[in-house]
Amino acid sequence: xxxxxxxxxxxxxxxxxxxxxxxxxxxxxxxxxxxxxxxxxxxxxxxxxxxxxxxxxxxxxxxxxxxxxxxxxxxxxxxxxxxxxxxxxxxxxxxxxxxxxxxxxxxxxxxxxxxxxxxxxxxxxxxxxxxxxxxxxxxxxxxxxxxxxxxxxxxxxxxxxxxxxxxxxxxxxxxxxxxxxxxxxxxxxxxxxxxxxxxxxxxxxxxxxxxxxxxxxxxxx
Numbered sequence: 001x002x003x004x005x006x007x008x009x010x011x012x013x014x015x016x017x018x019x020x021x022x023x024x025x026x027x028x029x030x031x032x033x034x035x036x037x038x039x040x041x042x043x044x045x046x047x048x049x050x051x052x053x054x055x056x057x058x059x060x061x062x063x064x065x066x067x068x069x070x071x072x073x074x075x076x077x078x079x080x081x082x083x084x085x086x087x088x089x090x091x092x093x094x095x096x097x098x099x100x101x102x103x104x105x106x107x108x109x110x111x112x113x114x115x116x117x118x119x120x121x122x123x124x125x126x127x128x129x130x131x132x133x134x135x136x137x138x139x140x141x142x143x144x145x146x147x148x149x150x151x152x153x154x155x156x157x158x159x160x161x162x163x164x165x166x167x168x169x170x171x172x173x174x175x176x177x178x179x180x181x182x183x184x185x186x187x188x189x190x191x192x193x194x195x196x197x198x199x200x201x202x203x204x205x206x207x208x209x210x211x212x213x214x215x216x217x218x219x220x221x
Contacts, residue, residue, distance in 0.1 A: 005143065012208060013099070014142045017031070017035075018025060019031065019071055021070060021071055022072070023071055024069060024071070025062065025070075028204055029045070036089075039218050042091055042093075042101065044090050044101075045088065045089060046058035046060060046109070046184070047079055047086070047090060048086035048087065049217075055095055057185065059183050061102065061104075062078065066122050071189055082143060090102070090109070090127075093114075099147075100129060102173060106131060107129045107130065108129070108130060108132050108181065108182060108183045109183050109184065110130055110181060110184075110186070110187055111126075111184070111185070111187070112143065112187055113183070113189075114189060115189070115207050115209075116190075116215060117190070117201055117206055117207065117209075120207060122188060122213055122217075124216075125146055125147070128142060130181075132176045133176070133177055134175060134217070135171050135172060135175055136173070136175070137172030137175065138152075139157075139187075140155055140172070143157075149191070153191060153194035154191065155186070155190065156169065156186045156190055156192050156210070157169070157172065157187055157189045158211070159185065159186070159188075160186035160188050190210055
């Protein structure tokens with residue numbers, strides 16, 4: 001996930017597959033796994049949904065009960081209003097907490113972007129499964145680990161695209177559920193800067209925070 005800019009990806013640059021409607025979902029999974037050289041048990045697919053706020057997010061996983069069903073059935077069940085299936089390929093390196101490949105229940109899947117003021121970039125970093133009733137601040141050690149920062153590094157976290165091209169700072173003391181975070185949502189984070197660091201970036205004409213960076217990208221899109 002290295003996309004820079006709004007949303008998750010540029011959809012005219014993604015892989016496309018053609019398969020007969022009569023083929024099973026299991027056969028489709030095996031075909032994609034072979035194409036990318038991945039063990040089939042390490043992958044699952046999520047259905048992309050067009051949200052009311054005009055963003056596009058992976059919303060619903062295709063569960064194993066569909067493995068023996070036809071792709072036509074999968075299409076009708078999950079995306080009958082769409083001419084084609086838009087799918088997010090989720091690849092796991094190892095089982096979740098060494099137990100199952102793809103957790104369910106109260107866990108939700110979110111995507112993470114990181115803003116680097118030195119590089120003036122905000123790019124996709126990774127995605128996580130999180131417990132929706134945990135506090136937003138509980139994810140900070142995982143964010144720091146993903147960037148190889150010390151575990152108690154001070155960071156600021158934002159939700160990406162409440163509406164198109166809009167973001168909102170998240171309260172680390174609120175739960176993800178209270179913050180209305182759901183499957184497919186994007187959060188952004190950056191290091192919390194000192195006043196001196198802010199002055200340094202401002203003096204050289206650099207953007208120092210995520211809201212200003214999004215405003216800049218939106219104006220120059």
